[in-house]
Amino acid sequence: MAPTRLVAVPVSDSRRENIRDLVEAELIAAGDRLRLTRPRSGEEHVATVSPDGCIVLANRREYLTPSDAARAVTNR
Template identity: 40%
Template sequence: MRKIEIDDEVFAYLQRHSEPLVDTPNDVLRRELLGKNPDAEEEVRRPGALMFIIEAELAAPGDKLQHHQPRRQRTHESTITADGWVELADGRAFPQPSPALKAQTGSDINGWGQYIHLPSGRRLQELREEAQHRKAQTN
């Protein structure tokens, strides 16, 4: 086994993404970087942030998301996966929309506020708020 040094910011990230008293830092890195559960042979990943929107039937796996940058004359598309992740055309997948959009644009952008869900024509933020509202009504 090899040893690496990490700075405080990376260690804080590992702590935020670990299950206390269960995960080691290596488990978190393996899951985050490789999409693998340390206790399983096959790839396993947690549901993405869009899963509750799928469960509220406001979006479906395979639906396209789009962000247009008018000044740069670029349009970025991605796809919602069955487990609620955002998948880019190059195959990279992200559990949250903002890191996915950052990977496409190179800038920190609020993916919830900027991605348009093409089937509905609505921003992800609107779908998230509606899903939260529906969940609150059922509780």
């Protein structure tokens, strides 16, 4: 099994595409981990890209866009 890559997706760029589009373009792959860092609060959230192009959070809930996943972990 190949090692998992950790990919940082800037919020400003992530709103343009959904994760499935990025998987199809081979910019990220299933199994890659995405990280949301909140410097002011010191929080860091890590999610995994699923084979069908969803973002899977630690609680196993799936989201189609980085914005939806970020809202879920930040309660906004």
